[in-house]
Amino acid sequence: MIEVQRLTKTYPGGVQAVKDISFDVAPGEVFGLLGPNGAGKSTTVGMLTTTIAPTSGRARLAGFDVATQPLEARRASSVVFQDAVVDRALSGRRNLDIHARLWGRGRERIGEVAGAVGLSELLDRPVASYSGGQRRRLEIARALVSQPKVLFLDEPTVGLDPRIRHELLDVLADLRAQEETTILLTTHHLDEAERLCDRVGIIHRGEIVALDTPGALLARLGREIVELRVEGDPAGALAALRAHGVAGEDAFAVGSRLTVPLHEHSAAEALAAMGAVPTAAVATRRPTLDDVYLRLTGDALAEAA
Numbered sequence: 017m018i019e020v021q022r023l024t025k026t027y028p029g030g031v032q033a034v035k036d037i038s039f040d041v042a043p044g045e046v047f048g049l050l051g052p053n054g055a056g057k058s059t060t061v062g063m064l065t066t067t068i069a070p071t072s073g074r075a076r077l078a079g080f081d082v083a084t085q086p087l088e089a090r091r092a093s094s095v096v097f098q099d100a101v102v103d104r105a106l107s108g109r110r111n112l113d114i115h116a117r118l119w120g121r122g123r124e125r126i127g128e129v130a131g132a133v134g135l136s137e138l139l140d141r142p143v144a145s146y147s148g149g150q151r152r153r154l155e156i157a158r159a160l161v162s163q164p165k166v167l168f169l170d171e172p173t174v175g176l177d178p179r180i181r182h183e184l185l186d187v188l189a190d191l192r193a194q195e196e197t198t199i200l201l202t203t204h205h206l207d208e209a210e211r212l213c214d215r216v217g218i219i220h221r222g223e224i225v226a227l228d229t230p231g232a233l234l235a236r237l238g239r240e241i242v243e244l245r246v247e248g249d250p251a252g253a254l255a256a257l258r259a260h261g262v263a264g265e266d267a268f269a270v271g272s273r274l275t276v277p278l279h280e281h282s283a284a285e286a287l288a289a290m291g292a293v294p295t296a297a298v299a300t301r302r303p304t305l306d307d308v309y310l311r312l313t314g315d316a317l318a319e320a321a
């Protein structure tokens with residue numbers, strides 16, 4: 017449903033925002049594009065939704081080339097932008113109505129999409145009176161009016177409190193079950209990606225550095241991780257653990273924190289070897305997508321978000 021081949025964007029002035037990325041998304045799949053600020057997520061979504069012209073490479077939506085068949089590609093897709101587009105002065109219903117007319121859809125579609133995102137009760141209130149989460153849901157309803165084959169969501173949960181964020185994730189999970197929509201979403205939140213996405217692409221400085229199912233990405237780090245806070249030189253401590261054979265190539269340091277996937281070692285063996293390293297705190301836990309991400313990008317997601 018989405019085919020991306022060697023897509024590249026260099027902005028005027030020379031910023032290489034997206035460098036030669038390729039991936040495919042199957043019909044009905046939910047694909048997550050994950051990366052820190054400035055990684056190239058919005059630029060990628062912009063190229064796929066025909067608002068940004070690629071410098072080179074190709075992308076097709078439902079078989080339509082975004083560069084040579086932009087109208088057809090646009091007709092097959094919808095997008096929820098990082099920044100809001102609904103008109104706050106109008107009611108939710110009026111916003112959806114304008115959009116439905118634009119797409120030649122009947123009024124009944126408005127009721128359907130409002131129901132799907134749980135906004136039926138609020139439709140006749142001005143959007144200015146909606147909470148952040150409700151406004152986000154209206155944005156999604158707007159994007160669904162046209163019954164897109166492909167839905168793009170650029171950071172749909174940014175700026176929402178945790179409760180509303182989880183509500184919205186439920187809405188997206190329901191959508192996935194109800195409508196046969198292919199979804200590409202971008203996020204900083206790995207838990208979102210884990211919960212919603214069939215596959216995840218991690219994008220870092222314009223390049224896709226990993227692409228797999230959340231489960232497979234996690235499995236790469238084994239079943240258990242030792243995390244330690246070192247006093248002094250983290251690079252030296254990492255080298256010492258590697259010399260003892262406890263830390264492999266996939267161990268990494270962020271600030272004073274070392275993360276060591278154990279693989280075939282037991283935690284006890286690891287701790288014994290760590291006697292050589294002055295540590296302030298040690299903990300063992302299961303790997304998370306955060307670890308996968310940190311290892312690949314060296315950026316802390318919490319800082320990026």
Ligand SMILES: Nc1ncnc2c1ncn2[C@@H]1O[C@H](COP(=O)(O)OP(=O)(O)OP(=O)(O)O)[C@@H](O)[C@H]1O
Pocket residue numbers: 027028029031032033051052053054055056057058059060098
């Ligand atoms: N119109 C533009 N002109 C020049 N450079 C741009 C333009 N838009 C984006 N960039 C640069 O391209 C890079 C990628 O930006 P992009 O908006 O795609 O990142 P992002 O992954 O969506 O980040 P965020 O998480 O902050 O939304 C950044 O370095 C950004 O400064």
Ligand SMILES: [Mg+2]
Pocket residue numbers: 057058059098170
């Ligand atoms: Mg962005």
